[in-house]
Amino acid sequence: MALLNKKKRPDPEIPGSSLADIAFLLLIFFLVTTTINVDTGIGLTLPPIPDENVEPPPIKERNLLNILVNAQGLVLLDETPSSITEVKQKVKDFITNCEPGNPCVENLSEDPTDAIISIKTDRQTPYNIYINMLDEVIGAYNELRDEKARALYGVPFSALEETSEQYQSIAKDVYPKKISIAEPDEGNS
Amino acid sequence: MAHFKKKSANTKQDVPTSAMPDVVFMLLIFFMVTTVLREVELKVQIDYTQAENIEKIEQKRLVSYIYIGPERLGPTEVGESKVQIDDAIVDDINAIRTIMYDKLMEQPRLIVSLRVDRDSDFGLITDVTQELRHAGTLRINYSTKREI
Numbered sequence: 001m002a003l004l005n006k007k008k009r010p011d012p013e014i015p016g017s018s019l020a021d022i023a024f025l026l027l028i029f030f031l032v033t034t035t036i037n038v039d040t041g042i043g044l045t046l047p048p049i050p051d052e053n054v055e056p057p058p059i060k061e062r063n064l065l066n067i068l069v070n071a072q073g074l075v076l077l078d079e080t081p082s083s084i085t086e087v088k089q090k091v092k093d094f095i096t097n098c099e100p101g102n103p104c105v106e107n108l109s110e111d112p113t114d115a116i117i118s119i120k121t122d123r124q125t126p127y128n129i130y131i132n133m134l135d136e137v138i139g140a141y142n143e144l145r146d147e148k149a150r151a152l153y154g155v156p157f158s159a160l161e162e163t164s165e166q167y168q169s170i171a172k173d174v175y176p177k178k179i180s181i182a183e184p185d186e187g188n189s
Numbered sequence: 190m191a192h193f194k195k196k197s198a199n200t201k202q203d204v205p206t207s208a209m210p211d212v213v214f215m216l217l218i219f220f221m222v223t224t225v226l227r228e229v230e231l232k233v234q235i236d237y238t239q240a241e242n243i244e245k246i247e248q249k250r251l252v253s254y255i256y257i258g259p260e261r262l263g264p265t266e267v268g269e270s271k272v273q274i275d276d277a278i279v280d281d282i283n284a285i286r287t288i289m290y291d292k293l294m295e296q297p298r299l300i301v302s303l304r305v306d307r308d309s310d311f312g313l314i315t316d317v318t319q320e321l322r323h324a325g326t327l328r329i330n331y332s333t334k335r336e337i
């Protein structure tokens with residue numbers, strides 16, 4: 001008799017059927033609150049504050065491409081007025097000036113590694129015009145690097161790993177990105 | 190004999206649901222891990238500018254944001270351009286130096302993402318970047334949307 005009694009007792013179990021519902025509820029909460037937006041933007045490295053006791057290294061005038069942007073968004077490229085759409089081609093011409101295959105033009109850069117792009121704005125220049133400008137300059141560098149990567153390794157520059165030797169050699173030795181952002185004029189123009 | 194026995198499989202017709210909680214839990218854990226709950230309450234209005242040659246910031250943990258834009262005063266009206274770091278508006282530009290220096294001490298590989306309204310004057314942004322240079326936070330990123 002004792003054995004029969006034991007068999008009739010129901011199994012002690014935690015009801016698990018609602019577990020899925022609870023998990024679904026939490027899942028939906030996190031699904032709704034999640035924002036999977038990747039931060040995108042133009043990356044730059046600022047120059048450190050110069051030491052007052054150390055003279056800045058001399059830079060030849062011809063290795064410097066001055067881009068001036070005023071408050072109205074008008075662009076002056078080495079003293080010549082031009083439009084924002086022309087900037088990319090002119091920057092590329094400036095950087096690749098003395099490369100093999102290109103004739104050396106006077107007052108453009110001597111070597112891609114020496115070329116420096118200097119961007120100067122007014123205090124009143126709207127931010128989006130400045131960003132467009134920076135975008136064009138970085139675009140010029142990206143196109144040049146891409147051409148080089150295709151010529152040397154047969155792959156686009158974006159396909160190279162950032163830590164790889166090929167990436168470093170193009171980014172550092174062939175076309176180093178030298179962009180200087182000058183302090184703006186107080187000018188009221 | 191005209192009686193045919195109907196063929197029927199011996200297996201049950203139900204879809205097995207016993208693994209469902211496990212699947213759901215796995216998804217749940219994925220979303221819990223990827224969710225960033227703490228979003229800063231914006232006190233300035235920001236309309237992002239667009240650019241083509243942009244890069245992604247892969248390591249979100251390194252990023253610290255500075256918001257620059259016209260201050261929100263009411264539902265529709267906006268005021269002067271202000272700088273916001275974390276949850277507060279910074280009125281004294283020179284204070285940015287110490288704030289960012291402290292952040293740099295906590296995270297030596299700090300990336301400062303500048304989220305700037307498209308119509309801000311560049312002068313204010315230069316003041317901020319000068320402060321960043323003094324603080325030693327040299328890696329910056331001008332936040333932009335992809336140009337379509």
